[in-house]
Amino acid sequence: MSEPNLSLANLQTDAVRFLSKATIAASVAIALFVWAEGGHLAIALGGGALFSALAFLSTRLANQRLARITVSQALVGTAITMNAALIGNAMQLDSHMFYFAVLAMIVMTNGLRALLIAAATIAVHHVVLTLVFPHLVYPSQDLMLNIQRSVFHAVIVVIETGVLAYMIIRRTQTDAALAAAHAQAQDAIAQAQNALADAQAQRSAAEAALQEAERARMTSEQAHQATEAAHEQARVTEEEKRATEAAANQARSEREAQLQRLVSVFRHHLAQLATGDVSSRISQDLGPDYRDLRDSYNEACARLETALSEVQSQTETIQNQSREISSSANDLSGRTERQAATLAQIAASLDQLTRTIQSVARDSNDAQTLAETTSSDANEGTEIMTRAVRAMQEIESSSMEIQKITGVIDDIAFQTNLLALNAGVEAARAGEAGRGFAVVASEVRALAQRSSDAAREINGLINSSVTQVANGAKVVNQTGDALTGIQASVDKITSRLRSIAESTSDQSQGISEVNDAISKLEAVTQQNAAMFEETTAANGLLFKGTAELADLVATFNTSGVPSAGAPPSDFARPRLAS
Numbered sequence: 414m415s416e417p418n419l420s421l422a423n424l425q426t427d428a429v430r431f432l433s434k435a436t437i438a439a440s441v442a443i444a445l446f447v448w449a450e451g452g453h454l455a456i457a458l459g460g461g462a463l464f465s466a467l468a469f470l471s472t473r474l475a476n477q478r479l480a481r482i483t484v485s486q487a488l489v490g491t492a493i494t495m496n497a498a499l500i501g502n503a504m505q506l507d508s509h510m511f512y513f514a515v516l517a518m519i520v521m522t523n524g525l526r527a528l529l530i531a532a533a534t535i536a537v538h539h540v541v542l543t544l545v546f547p548h549l550v551y552p553s554q555d556l557m558l559n560i561q562r563s564v565f566h567a568v569i570v571v572i573e574t575g576v577l578a579y580m581i582i583r584r585t586q587t588d589a590a591l592a593a594a595h596a597q598a599q600d601a602i603a604q605a606q607n608a609l610a611d612a613q614a615q616r617s618a619a620e621a622a623l624q625e626a627e628r629a630r631m632t633s634e635q636a637h638q639a640t641e642a643a644h645e646q647a648r649v650t651e652e653e654k655r656a657t658e659a660a661a662n663q664a665r666s667e668r669e670a671q672l673q674r675l676v677s678v679f680r681h682h683l684a685q686l687a688t689g690d691v692s693s694r695i696s697q698d699l700g701p702d703y704r705d706l707r708d709s710y711n712e713a714c715a716r717l718e719t720a721l722s723e724v725q726s727q728t729e730t731i732q733n734q735s736r737e738i739s740s741s742a743n744d745l746s747g748r749t750e751r752q753a754a755t756l757a758q759i760a761a762s763l764d765q766l767t768r769t770i771q772s773v774a775r776d777s778n779d780a781q782t783l784a785e786t787t788s789s790d791a792n793e794g795t796e797i798m799t800r801a802v803r804a805m806q807e808i809e810s811s812s813m814e815i816q817k818i819t820g821v822i823d824d825i826a827f828q829t830n831l832l833a834l835n836a837g838v839e840a841a842r843a844g845e846a847g848r849g850f851a852v853v854a855s856e857v858r859a860l861a862q863r864s865s866d867a868a869r870e871i872n873g874l875i876n877s878s879v880t881q882v883a884n885g886a887k888v889v890n891q892t893g894d895a896l897t898g899i900q901a902s903v904d905k906i907t908s909r910l911r912s913i914a915e916s917t918s919d920q921s922q923g924i925s926e927v928n929d930a931i932s933k934l935e936a937v938t939q940q941n942a943a944m945f946e947e948t949t950a951a952n953g954l955l956f957k958g959t960a961e962l963a964d965l966v967a968t969f970n971t972s973g974v975p976s977a978g979a980p981p982s983d984f985a986r987p988r989l990a991s
Contacts, residue, residue: 421523421588425481428521429471432484435518436468439491447498460494481524485531488515493538497549505552509566516573525581532574539563675703682710692718721966728963735956742949749942756935763928770921777914784907791900798893805886812879819868819875826865833857 440461447457464487471483492511499505512535519528542550543559551559678697685693693714695707833854840851 421585422477425477425523428523429477429480429484432488432518432521433468433472436484436487436491437465439488440465440494443491443495443498447495450499450502450504452499452502454498457494457498460490460497464488464490464494478524478526481522481527482530485519485522485524485527486534488518489531489534489538491515492535500548501552503552512566513569513573516570516577520577520580523581523584525578525585528574528577528581532570535570536567539566675706679710686714725963725966728959728966731959732956732963735952735959739949739952739956742952746942746946746949749938753935753938753942756931756938760928760931760935763924763931767921767924767928770917770924774914774917774921777910777917781907781910781914784903784910788900788903788907791896791903795893795896795900798889798896802886802889802893805882805889809879809882809886812875812882816872816875816879819872823865823868823872826861826868829857829861830865833861 444454444457444461448454467490468484468487471480471487474480474483489512492508492515495511496505496508499508516528516531516535519531522528539550540563543556543563547554547556547559551562553559674697678695682693682695694711697707698704836854836857837851840854
């Protein structure tokens, strides 16, 4: 059933919070009781934790009906946990009393649906477990006995549930009646307040009407008094009106006379002003009414005269300054032209000098190239001389070796000659038997003699070659030294030519920059000359304008102040440069 009013809803919310805390406390108490009785503590702890969490969750639900059902199921779960944890214990049957206590506690939520669902849960629990796991409900295993007990418990649960449901329904109806009575009382209070407000409004309107009537009465009295005062005022006003008309006619006549005189005086002085006489002043007395007008006219003429005098003075000053500017401009224009011609000559000379320096730079670069080529050739010649000296030294070394070999050959020939001589002596001793051997020994001796002579000739040739090679090596060394000196000189010349070429290039670049600057300066000078010509022409126009202004100002009479007049004949006319 839906909550009829806010008060019942608050009570139901408080009941959910209370039963949530009661479920947690009951879970702790059941665990302690099971532990004390020696029951299954694991079942007590597991079931207690599960249903305590479910009870805590019920306080976080936004739907209050679902919250009431959830906390009711948590309470029923604690009873089921206690019943199951006391398996085989003598207190298991007595634990069924907790189911009836749970149903009574659920009435606090004033939720009929929560009560019926809790009773149905208890009934289903007993029926299913009695048939499947009877030891979780009753200590006895006798099925018929357990069924009888379940039926007995079911009857008690139905009776208790019916009574509790009736109490919830009656309480709901009572709350609805109280809510209706409260609403009617609120309506009556609102109607009474509206009636009181209407009465106060009517009272205020009556007081306002009374005040309006009082103001109307006072207004009527004031109007009556005003009417009487108006009659009296009308009588007095008629007399004053006749006197006022007479005074007005007299004043009008006097004003017309003064105005006629004013027009005559201003006509005369304006005619003088029209002829250019700004020294005209009104000295007649025009009366107090037109004294300000006379003073304003005189002040305007005085200011105009002062302005014209100042214009005349400034015109003369401008003419004098214009003549000076024209003279200075002509002089400066001539100087500028001469300066431009001089700059043109300087530019031509610098151009010629630039070409000359560029030619010198090119010749220096060519000379540097030739010097570098000569240095390279000298370096190669030095290397060739070095290799030639090394080759001659090797030839000299080889000649010395050959000389040693020829010495050995000479020694061998000498020994062979001695052996041949001994062989001839022995052959002579042998007589006829050694004659052939003597011939051979003679030939061997002759051959040894020729070998010795050839060795001496070769040795002489080798000595001569060694001497010539030594002389050639000396000459080659001297040539190498000369080439080295030539290379050093060529390197110095190359370095100096390189410096000259770089300096010449820098000078050429610098002169080119100077030439460019002179060209720009010449162009600026030409522009200045043209500008001076334009300035001279503009100054002539300015002088002509000041002369015309002086002629215009001369038409005015300014109390004897001399006019600017026409421009003097000695004005230096602008000279246009060719």
